Amino acid sequence: MRPISILGAGPAGSCAAISALRAGAIVRLIERSKFPRHKVCGEFFSPEIEPALDHLGLWPAFSAAGPSKIRRLELHFGRGEKISQLAEPAWGLSRYAFDAVLLQSALAAGAALQREPGHPPQIVACGRSVAATSRGARLFGFKAHFDGPSHDAVELYFFGRCYIGINTIENGLTNVCGLAPEDFLRRFNFDFDQILLQSPALAGRLKPLHRSLDWLSTGPLNFSQNFADRTVYRAGDALSFVDPFTGTGLLAAVKTGTFAGSAAARGDSVEDYLKQCRACLKRPFEIAGILRKALTCGFAETFVPLVPSAMLFALTRPR
Secondary structure (H helix, E strand, C coil): CCCCECCCCCHHHHHHHHHHHHHHEEEEECCCCCCCCCCCCEEEEEECCCHHHCCCCCHHHHCCCCCCCEEEEEEEEEEEEEEEEEEEEEECHHHHHHHHCCCHHHHHHHCEEECCCCCCEEEEECCCCCCCCCCCCCEEEEEEEEECCCCCCEEEEEEEEEEEEECCCCCCCCCEEEEEEEHHHHHCCCHHHHHHCCHHHHHHCCCCCEECCCCCCEEEEEECCCCCCCCCCEHHCEEEECHHHHCCCHHHHHHHHHHHHHHHHCCCHHHHHHHHHHHHHHHHHHHHHHHHHHHHHHCCCHHHHHCHHHHHHHHHCCC
């Protein structure tokens, strides 16, 4: 049996472990950090997550974690809004719960967990590249959980050069996750509670809620892809770090992790693996780049209303 070492026990790494184990490999998961833990994340799972997890036998465990069901999409821009029904239900689950489900499943399937690497890993499923953008223009993400009335929608608020996404997760909690450039955040001394008040629609939406988790932030963010490294199988953010407003990051992590585990266990070339990933991720990453440009240039409030919400949702899905 082929031994496989995987650096990172997050969604991509755990899915890679399960996929490799199912292909008959011996798997070691290497994770140096405390795990699971809360992370800055939209915590939104598009409808395609069900077949992706079901392929690994993980859908029952995901369902048992109590994800919220999301049936609608709301886009808010200035004083306007667009509301549509999702063709299929999406889901909301915290990264803490999701990461725990996947890691526990990988360990139960036979993966060994260790803190320090021995030999160089064949699969790299941790980390992302650091932004080289100049100060002021650098992008930072932030998130917190709120208690209070919950909705069955994923809600996206665009104002100025800031974006906030909201959706319900397990236990009726609401996840609030945002993205903004550094110079905008500095105007408010990185006081995220104050930033939420800059959009009247968002402030009204959150008025009945109260924050139950300290704000977490991360950055500077660099939305990029690394298809040049052919020495290892990169998966998740280590391969493709996509903008959170697309709602595809977790699905992409599951899919690329699954591809990487199978490819490594079979001994497929990294080049063949990357071709498979490129076909899956190319379109959503390109569409995300257009939306990111509109957001950072302050055009999102003008651009978003022109695109049918169903089309916008469909174009950002990995194939």
